[in-house]
Amino acid sequence: MKASVGGYARAVDLRHALDLLAQGDGMARVLAGGQSLVAAMNMRLSSGDLLVDINHIAALKGVTREGDRLRIGALTRHAEVATDTLIAQHAPLLRKATDLIAHAAIRNRGTIGGALAHADPAAEFPACVLALDAMVHVDGPDGARDIPAADFFTGVFETMLREGEILTALSLPVAEEGEGQVIHELARRIGDYALAGLCVVRRKAGHRIVCISVGTHPELATAAMDKLDAGDVAGAVAALRDALDPPSDTQASAAYRRHLAGVLLERAIADLNGESA
Template sequence: MKASVGGYARATDLRHALDLLAASDGMGRVLAGGQSLIAALNMRLSSGDLLIDINSIDALKGVSLDGNRLRIGALTRHAEIANDPLVAQHAPLLRKATDLIAHAAIRNRGTIGGALAHADPAAEFPACILALDATIHVEGPDGPRDIPASDFFVDVFVTTINDGEILTAISLPMAEAEERQVIHELARRSGDYALAGVCLVRRAAGHRIVCISVGPRPELATAAMARLDAGDTDGAVAALRDALDPPSDTQATAAYRRHLVGVLLHRAIADLNGETA
């Protein structure tokens, strides 16, 4: 089945995109890479939408340094993140995550802004940016707004972006000299969404752990982080399993996912320490 859309407009700049959204009477849908949106439209999950194509807006593209933070434009594609030297140096977790996202064709079109706005709890970037303590920058009719990653994800496919707002960029602290960032996940086949995954960051202030595909939204695993800060690996794994209430679905049972995150955390810790699990 093919999409039933109400119209298409190519925005020339951010102001134009915001004006189109404001005039769309609630039917405007921002079109970035289209890798999730077009699939949803093809399944007729909604119809009559006005597609507002932001792909020509250069101000939303690219990676740069902004003071002591790394800034990644919303329209930066997964494949660009995979190959960007600034990302590799200052946010290696995002670079590693791109190896685990879908297939080359999807990575060539999909954007980080689209992945975050889509807020699929099985996706890698939402968990990564929370683990990295990023800030999400949005712009709307009332001007720009900065949202900490910890306040951004609300539920499956739900964020705190308001109607009429567009995600413009994310920014994140540059990795410290001794910082380590790893991601481990298990998928049935290479390129599939993960059955479960773990992002682990170790910086001077302590560890940060965020899981993938184990709940409606990415969350910091604070109890496990405290155990790991205390040097208690087994305690961290037990705390992580205790804290989670993962879903059962056709891919995996809740019990299997709970077991799996413990295995993945063990692997991530070993990776962090330069060992093999």
């Protein structure tokens, strides 16, 4: 099946892109990496769209440190996240996550902004940015907005993005001295979406735990975080399993996903403690 495209326009800058989206009358779609959008169009899940290509907007690219925060442009490719020295130093969780994302061809084209905007609950980057307490930056007809990652993801493939808005960047605190960042997941084959996964960030203020592929969208596992902050590992694992209500499908049952989440949390804690899982 071939995609049905209503038109194509290459934006020269952010303002131009926003104008093109406004002219699309609700039928325009942002084209960045295209790894999810083009697949959806090929399956006619999205058709007749005006594609607004933002790939040539330099302002949406690159990684910079701004004081005590790291800013990552929305057009930063997965492969660039994997090799950027600032990310490796200040947000190693993102670098580790790239090893788990699909295959090289996807990582070479996919963008971090596209991954966040698509909001697939089985994807790694949405969970990572929540675990890192990131801020998502968007721009649109009513001006720029800064949205905490904790508020940005609202459901399966649903976010706080409004019609006509573009995700421009994300920013997050640089890693503290001694901070730990770990991601673990289990998939049937390399490159498959995870049956279950989780990210754990350990900071002076406490732990942040976010699961992958066990709910409608990334959420902080607050009960498990409280137990872990108190040093109760077994209690954290039990609290995590009790809080989860994962789906059952042809790949795994809800009970199996709940069990895996607890096992992966134990492995993540072992990693943070410098122990063998």
